[in-house]
Amino acid sequence: MELFPLPFEKVLNRPFYEFVMIEYDSVTKVFGAGKTAVTATDNVTFTIERGETAVFLGPSGCGKTTLLRMTNRLESITRGNIRIRGREIREMNAQELRLGMGYVIQQIGLFPNKTIAGNIAVVPRMLKWDKKKIDARIDELLSLVKLEPGVYRNRYPVELSGGQQQRVGVARALAADPDILLMDEPFGAIDPINRDQIQDEFLRLQAQLRKTIAFVSHDIHEAIKMADKIAIFREGRLVQFDTPEIILMRPADTFVSDFVGADRALKALGLLRVKDAMNREPRNLARADMTATETLKFIEDNNFAHVIVLRGNRVLGFVSRKHLKFERGNLEALAVKFPEELGIREPLRDALSAMLLHDLASFPVLDDNGGFAGTISYKNIQKSILELYSEYQDE
């Protein structure tokens, strides 16, 4: 409450806690006592806003899991406060607090004696929902996590793969539609191929649900992918709490820069989207009804590597000098199709990969409806990285 003085609230005409969900206020946890005491988290202060995913990142033993477990009071707080929507959690009933937050753990922890439906029903049953409502909710959630309800409802956890089990784990945490999700390395035990897929699905889900998420991870790639904000911990201290872009481009100290790695510019490529870097007004364009001779002259005059052939706002392909020599007729028949299509929302990493793979210096970019939106080239990509870098250097 002290963070924002009252007038500010009045100006915005809405209460502070509409947008701050979880506050960590000088949170300290000491395990043991006397000489053997170990400080797991040391004076950690930051806030997670409503609908935001905060990833707690750091090497093992840095206190990130302890902090998460203090949030639902599985660990007690030695000093400091944690507030949820402005209420101190130590004054709340622990069970009530936990019923209001979904909890997903690395070991998944589905109850093997209960069916998938039984597992999802645990919290709704504790909240005394009636049976019809629970059954409807189970089917809704299974569909949401891409598991056919008719097939999986009555199966037991042992009959499912690890990836499917954790989908159920997520569904179980969402069962009573809590505002907050606590996730302790939720995808850590899943094989890399499935992990990528389940992360994508979870991002899509989160885009719909806008839960407030505290997410523990030790994987910088996962953090960059999932986070709105990343909190980096070292030996119990919060070293940096910022957006992934700032963490990558302006690490607070050598610990953070070592942790994000020397290839942080490459990591930023996974963060930036094609639309952030593309050239919206490219010049190397040709209409499908232009003749070969005409186009060849256009290419030579401007010294282009190739031109993109358009009909209306549809991309037909490209032509280069070698395709046009000794040819007559118009470009409609001559255009070579692009080997890959790039959407505006794809990460720059994918664009760069396509360029390297197909030896083409620029690619057309398609908007959501498949229409031509611009082009992307090596130069565009490099420029956007430099811009990002200088932007955060100047701050």
Place this chain on the structure above:
Amino acid sequence: MNLFVFLQENYSTALYLTWEHLWMVGLSLLIAICTGVPTGIFITRNKQLAQKVIGGANVIMTIPSIALFGLMLPLLAVFGHGLGKVPAIIALVLYAELPIVRNTYVAIKNVDPALVDAGKGMGMSKWQLLREVEIPMAVPVIIAGLRTAVVMIIGIAAIAAYVGAGGLGVFIQQGIARSHESMVLAGALCVSLLAVAVDLAMGFLERRVTPGGMKP
């Protein structure tokens, strides 16, 4: 073949003694379950207490059954129950406690900590956690303990004939006293068959109560 002749001639006595044997064991087991399972669960909350309780039960197991009857005789004689069913059932309950308490304790202790963590994190109370997760997970191991206990006390109950408790031990005891070989054999055979049959039944029960998702 004297054995079969003996059984043919005394089949009603044999049936009666089997029935007597069975209900003594059944009643003892019931008492042992009602006290042993809660004890086993209770001591999971306190490691030191657990060591003491299991240690104590172990000591009881080391006392030979015939000696235990002898020890209880003067104590129970005060209440007029030095001989008969009462000392027999008390002894059987004491012997059954160890496998029941120990298996319950071990089973609850060995429930995957991740499940306990998940349950707590979802907002289960200690009691809900016990009822919804820990006990269902522990039941197969608890039943295995009951199985050990019941087979063991069927054997011990045969000795209870020496304190006048009846049961199939009567054949053995009197057979020895009269050097009646067929009678001893008949008693031994009936006790063995009873033990095997109960063991099979308990095995069946063990499979039945294992929750669906945990069957091997």
